[in-house]
Structure formats: C-alpha cells, structure tokens
Amino acid sequence: MLTATALHEPSAHLVAFTQLSVLAERERSVGQEDTLVLREHRGHRLGMLLKTANLEFLAQDSPGHPPVTTLNAEENRHMLEVNEALGFVPMGSEGAWKRFVPPAV
Numbered sequence: 001m002l003t004a005t006a007l008h009e010p011s012a013h014l015v016a017f018t019q020l021s022v023l024a025e026r027e028r029s030v031g032q033e034d035t036l037v038l039r040e041h042r043g044h045r046l047g048m049l050l051k052t053a054n055l056e057f058l059a060q061d062s063p064g065h066p067p068v069t070t071l072n073a074e075e076n077r078h079m080l081e082v083n084e085a086l087g088f089v090p091m092g093s094e095g096a097w098k099r100f101v102p103p104a105v
C-alpha cells in the first residue's frame with residue numbers, strides 16, 4: 001500500500017491522505033483506494049496534489065503496471081472532477097437495490 005499524506009506544519013497534524021494498493025504481480029492493475037481531506041482543509045487542491053504525488057511515486061517505485069482502477073460514487077462530483085482531470089475514464093458501472101422486509105408478527 002502506497003500512502004501519501006499532507007502535513008499541516010503549524011498544527012503538526014496530518015490533514016489529508018490517499019492510498020494506492022499495489023500487488024506484487026505486475027500484470028495486475030493498481031487500485032486507487034480512499035482519498036480524504038479533512039473538511040477544514042478542503043479547497044486547496046490537496047486531493048489532486050496527493051493523488052498526483054502518489055501516482056508519480058508509483059511510476060518510480062514500481063514501474064510497469066497496467067492501468068490504475070478506482071471506484072467512485074456518481075454523486076461525488078468533487079472526487080470525480082479530480083479523477084477526470086487525472087485522466088481516469090469510465091470503464092463500467094454498478095448498481096445496488098434493497099427491499100425492506102416487514103418484521104414478522
């Protein structure tokens with residue numbers, strides 16, 4: 001797992017992170033996992049900076065992998081905008097359904 005973090009120096013707190021899961025088999029794709037910027041630190045493009053830095057580190061540390069894949073909620077426009085700017089394109093979609101079962105009497 002490659003983890004990139006952002007350190008807020010005045011408070012010495014980590015305020016953002018992103019992770020890539022890299023399998024030993026080079027023919028397998030890399031997974032772009034969670035990314036999070038603490039609410040009070042949003043709006044400074046930290047998500048984009050961290051993702052870019054981690055992808056650059058991946059290319060240096062473990063070159064030769066095929067595509068990086070990720071999952072996004074369709075309504076998460078903020079994350080989708082970052083991913084689209086980085087060159088991610090749709091490859092599939094999935095849906096989920098639920099049915100409420102009334103409690104037995």
Ligand SMILES: CC(C)(COP(=O)(O)OP(=O)(O)OC[C@H]1O[C@@H](n2cnc3c(N)ncnc32)[C@H](O)[C@@H]1OP(=O)(O)O)[C@@H](O)C(=O)NCCC(=O)NCCS
Pocket residue numbers: 033034035036037038041042043044045046047048076078079082
């Ligand atoms: C997605 C996320 C990382 C983006 O944070 P970021 O890098 O700070 O975003 P940006 O700097 O690109 O923000 C661009 C604009 O959107 C706003 N914005 C970003 N995320 C927002 C959110 N979740 N809700 C409302 N506004 C948001 C910013 O304030 C900024 O506004 P401005 O242009 O008026 O200044 C952040 O919203 C987040 O941590 N969300 C929760 C976790 C999540 O959904 N992760 C993705 C799935 S793993």
